[in-house]
Structures are given as C-alpha cells and as structure tokens.
Amino acid sequence: xxxxxxxxxxxxxxxxxxxxxxxxxxxxxxxxxxxxxxxxxxxxxxxxxxxxxxxxxxxxxxxxxxxxxxxxxxxxxxxxxxxxxxxxxxxxxxxxxxxxxxxxxxxxxxxxxxxxxxxxxxxxxxxxxxxxxxxxxxxxxxxxxxxxxxxxxxxxxxxxxxxxxxxxxxxxxxxxxxxxxxxxxxxxxxxxxxxxxxxxxxxxxxxxxxxxxxxxxxxxxxxxxxxxxxxxxxxxxxxxxxxxxxxxxxxxxxxxxxxxxxxxxxxxxxxxxxxxxxxxxxxxxxxxxxxxxxxxxxxxxxxxxxxxxxxxxxxxxxxxxxxxxxxxxxxxxxxxxxxxxxxxxxxxxxxxxxxxxxxxxxxxxxxxxxxxxxxxxxx
Numbered sequence: 001x002x003x004x005x006x007x008x009x010x011x012x013x014x015x016x017x018x019x020x021x022x023x024x025x026x027x028x029x030x031x032x033x034x035x036x037x038x039x040x041x042x043x044x045x046x047x048x049x050x051x052x053x054x055x056x057x058x059x060x061x062x063x064x065x066x067x068x069x070x071x072x073x074x075x076x077x078x079x080x081x082x083x084x085x086x087x088x089x090x091x092x093x094x095x096x097x098x099x100x101x102x103x104x105x106x107x108x109x110x111x112x113x114x115x116x117x118x119x120x121x122x123x124x125x126x127x128x129x130x131x132x133x134x135x136x137x138x139x140x141x142x143x144x145x146x147x148x149x150x151x152x153x154x155x156x157x158x159x160x161x162x163x164x165x166x167x168x169x170x171x172x173x174x175x176x177x178x179x180x181x182x183x184x185x186x187x188x189x190x191x192x193x194x195x196x197x198x199x200x201x202x203x204x205x206x207x208x209x210x211x212x213x214x215x216x217x218x219x220x221x222x223x224x225x226x227x228x229x230x231x232x233x234x235x236x237x238x239x240x241x242x243x244x245x246x247x248x249x250x251x252x253x254x255x256x257x258x259x260x261x262x263x264x265x266x267x268x269x270x271x272x273x274x275x276x277x278x279x280x281x282x283x284x285x286x287x288x289x290x291x292x293x294x295x296x297x298x299x300x301x302x303x304x305x306x307x308x309x310x311x312x313x314x315x316x317x318x319x320x321x322x323x324x325x326x327x328x329x330x331x332x333x334x335x336x337x338x339x340x341x342x343x344x345x346x347x348x349x350x351x352x353x354x355x356x357x358x359x360x361x362x363x364x365x366x367x368x369x370x371x372x373x374x375x376x377x378x379x
Contacts, residue, residue, distance in 0.1 A: 217239060
C-alpha cells in the first residue's frame with residue numbers, strides 16, 4: 001500500500017473517476033471541502049450553543065478565552081466545517097436563540113457551488129488620458145484592435161471614453177458620446193457584436209442608451225448603479241450590469257480611504273445595490289469589488305484573498321487589477337512592466353472565485369488562464 005496527498009478542485013469528477021457509487025458521490029463531495037466562516041459581534045450565548053452544536057457533528061467553532069464563563073457579552077468567532085457540516089447547522093440552528101436563527105438562514109449561501117465559465121474582458125479606451133497608453137485607440141485603429149482582441153481570445157470587450165484613474169475629472173455626456181459614436185457605429189455596422197460581447201464602461205444614461213441600442217450587452221458602471229436613470233436604461237434593454245464598489249468618487253477616492261471592515265462594508269454595499277437593481281427589473285448582475293477604487297494596498301490584498309466570500313450572493317465576480325498601482329507598491333515598476341504582477345493577481349482571483357477578468361493584455365491572459373485551468377482540471 002502506498003499513499004500520497006492530493007488536491008481536489010472538482011471532487012465530484014474525481015470520485016466518479018475513482019469508481020464510487022453514484023449515490024455516494026454527492027455525499028462525499030460535501031464532506032471534502034472545508035470552510036472557515038468569520039462571525040463578528042456574536043452574542044456569547046450564541047457562541048456557546050453553536051460551539052456545542054458544531055462539536056456534536058464533527059465541526060468546530062474557534063472562540064476567545066472566557067466564552068464559557070461569558071466574560072464578554074459579544075465575541076468574534078470562526079466556524080470551521082465541511083459543506084455537509086454547514087448544511088446540518090443551517091437546519092439545526094433555526095430553533096436556537098441569540099440570533100442563531102438568522103445565521104442559520106445564511107449558512108447554505110456560503111457553501112453553495114455556483115461555477116461560471118472563465119471569461120476575458122479586454123479593455124479599449126477612447127480617451128487620451130487613460131493610465132495605460134496601449135489601451136487607447138482612435139476610430140481608425142478601433143476595428144484592428146477589436147479584431148486582434150477577438151483573435152487573441154477575448155470573450156468581452158469593454159470600451160470607455162472617460163478615465164477613471166484616481167484624480168481624473170468627469171466630462172459631460174455629449175462629449176463622452178462624441179468620443180464613442182464612431183467606434184460604436186463601426187461595431188454595429190460590422191456586426192462585431194455577433195463575435196464577442198461588448199461592454200460599455202460608463203455611468204452616463206445617454207451613452208448607455210445609445211450603445212445598448214447598437215449591439216452592446218453589458219453596462220460596466222463604476223458608480224455601482226448610483227443613478228436611477230442608468231437602472232432604467234439597463235432594464236429597458238435587459239442588459240447585464242456590473243455593479244462595482246468605489247468609496248467616494250474618482251476625484252477623491254484615494255484620499256486616505258478608510259473602512260472599519262472592508263469586506264463587511266462592501267458586502268453591505270452589494271446587498272443594497274442588488275436590491276436596487278432588482279427593483280428596476282435588472283436580472284443579470286456581476287459584482288466587482290473595485291480593486292484600486294478607494295482602497296489602500298492592504299484593502300486590495302484583503303479583498304483578493306477573501307474574494308470567495310462574495311460568492312454567497314450567487315452572481316459572477318469580476319476582477320480588474322490590470323497594471324494597477326498596487327503592483328508598484330509591492331514591487332516598484334513602471335506601468336509597462338506590470339504584466340507579471342497583473343497575471344499573478346488575476347490567476348489568484350480565479351482561484352478565489354472570480355470568473356471575469358478585465359485586462360489590457362488579452363493574449364497573455366488567454367495563455368496563462370489555459371495553463372491554470374489545465375492544472376486545476378487534472379485529477
């Protein structure tokens with residue numbers, strides 16, 4: 001008999017290939033993945049009850065010293081268990097006091113498996129002040145750049161005409177549309193939208209209405225649907241909407257950004273904006289934590305490391321950290337030399353739950369993602 005440790009990304013597929021009974025594959029898969037859930041400001045009574053209930057089924061709750069004697073009224077804790085454990089506790093705690101009933105209702109959301117196909121979103125900018133020069137284009141170059149991105153493996157092409165880099169100033173809707181109109185008309189007349197999905201990086205209702213009427217399918221709104229008119233136009237065309245988080249606005253977002261808890265505050269933001277989107281009839285939603293938009297390096301790193309948390313909403317997650325300054329903060333380099341750091345961030349994001357990667361370098365990302373997926377898909 002010989003042994004070796006293995007890593008499982010698709011437990012069901014592995015157990016099927018192992019020859020396990022069909023009826024046992026799902027059961028085994030639910031016992032395979034381990035989850036750790038941070039619980040903040042938990043009543044000490046709830047902590048004691050959950051600790052015992054968790055231990056009774058083979059899970060556990062990490063708590064501070066003194067919980068058993070109720071030293072503090074509220075504590076932070078970490079629930080540790082498999083998918084099976086979380087499912088059992090989601091039923092068991094429904095009858096318990098101290099807020100455990102509400103916790104029980106959310107536990108299943110943290111372990112549900114919703115997997116999406118990986119998609120590359122290439123970036124094109126119709127403005128001359130975008131931070132990455134190679135993403136800029138004029139109308140003459142547009143068709144060539146679009147065709148090249150499609151050839152290189154882009155699933156989505158995101159086009160914008162207003163810089164969102166820190167400190168950038170907004171422009172009027174008419175100027176934004178004027179910058180975009182020729183390329184949008186070219187996309188429509190050449191039917192490029194039949195080959196790849198087009199996204200508009202804008203929060204202008206006028207611009208969004210025009211492009212959605214000319215083959216575009218996605219609205220990438222850095223304000224996270226702040227404007228009701230954007231909601232109305234998006235719903236009118238049944239468009240997919242990217243809700244991005246940004247603290248303050250692009251003119252001041254990097255002026256000492258602060259959060260009590262960046263993950264919980266962005267979670268609250270998404271919850272509110274998802275409800276708003278639904279109230280307008282928007283059904284197809286993507287969430288973007290907004291790397292670099294009102295965040296310090298530490299905030300960005302925490303969000304990337306704990307990205308899987310946001311899967312509990314059940315929507316696709318988008319990450320766009322292409323050549324951003326956080327790379328320079330870790331290892332000083334010019335914008336043109338940040339491809340390696342970009343790939344590292346984006347591959348880790350895929351591991352942690354992202355399915356849409358917004359990037360400037362489509363060809364390099366296509367190759368890196370194919371290799372990444374080949375490694376993860378082997379059993």
